[in-house]
Amino acid sequence: MSAYGYEIVQTLIVDIEPDEHVKRAMNEINAAARLRVAANEKAEAEKILQIKRAEGEAESKYLSGLGIARQRQAIVDGLRDSVLGFSVNVPGTTAKDVMDMVLVTQYFDTMKEIGAASKSSAVFIPHGPGAVRDVATQIRDGLLQATHQ
Numbered sequence: 001m002s003a004y005g006y007e008i009v010q011t012l013i014v015d016i017e018p019d020e021h022v023k024r025a026m027n028e029i030n031a032a033a034r035l036r037v038a039a040n041e042k043a044e045a046e047k048i049l050q051i052k053r054a055e056g057e058a059e060s061k062y063l064s065g066l067g068i069a070r071q072r073q074a075i076v077d078g079l080r081d082s083v084l085g086f087s088v089n090v091p092g093t094t095a096k097d098v099m100d101m102v103l104v105t106q107y108f109d110t111m112k113e114i115g116a117a118s119k120s121s122a123v124f125i126p127h128g129p130g131a132v133r134d135v136a137t138q139i140r141d142g143l144l145q146a147t148h149q
Contacts, residue, residue: 103136 001008018026083098 100136107135 086098
């Protein structure tokens with residue numbers, strides 16, 4: 001326009017109309033970028049879910065362990081009180097006699113539970129006059145081995 005004596009200093013462009021192929025290519029680039037971000041976000045969400053699930057499972061196992069430890073402590077406390085009470089009330093008995101009696105009671109309770117279970121599979125437990133003594137000996141030997149290790 002300078003040939004006609006005009007100088008264009010600035011112009012306002014309000015509408016750009018690129019070729020249809022260019023539009024499609026730009027839309028595909030934008031769509032691919034959005035899909036990439038969505039995939040990253042989804043993967044991050046899955047990762048967080050797995051971490052939270054693992055943390056929950058770990059906490060559950062920890063609390064279960066605490067419960068079992070408290071249960072065993074209560075059993076030991078109860079057995080100690082029973083042994084002391086029995087020894088005081090029945091003169092001449094030793095702690096071993098009381099524990100053997102408790103073991104026999106637990107043996108028969110276990111036998112009753114196995115027999116009462118509706119969906120029990122075959123369990124072979126030695127049963128006879130010496131069976132309880134054999135079980136008691138095996139338990140005692142197992143405990144002694146564990147304490148020596």
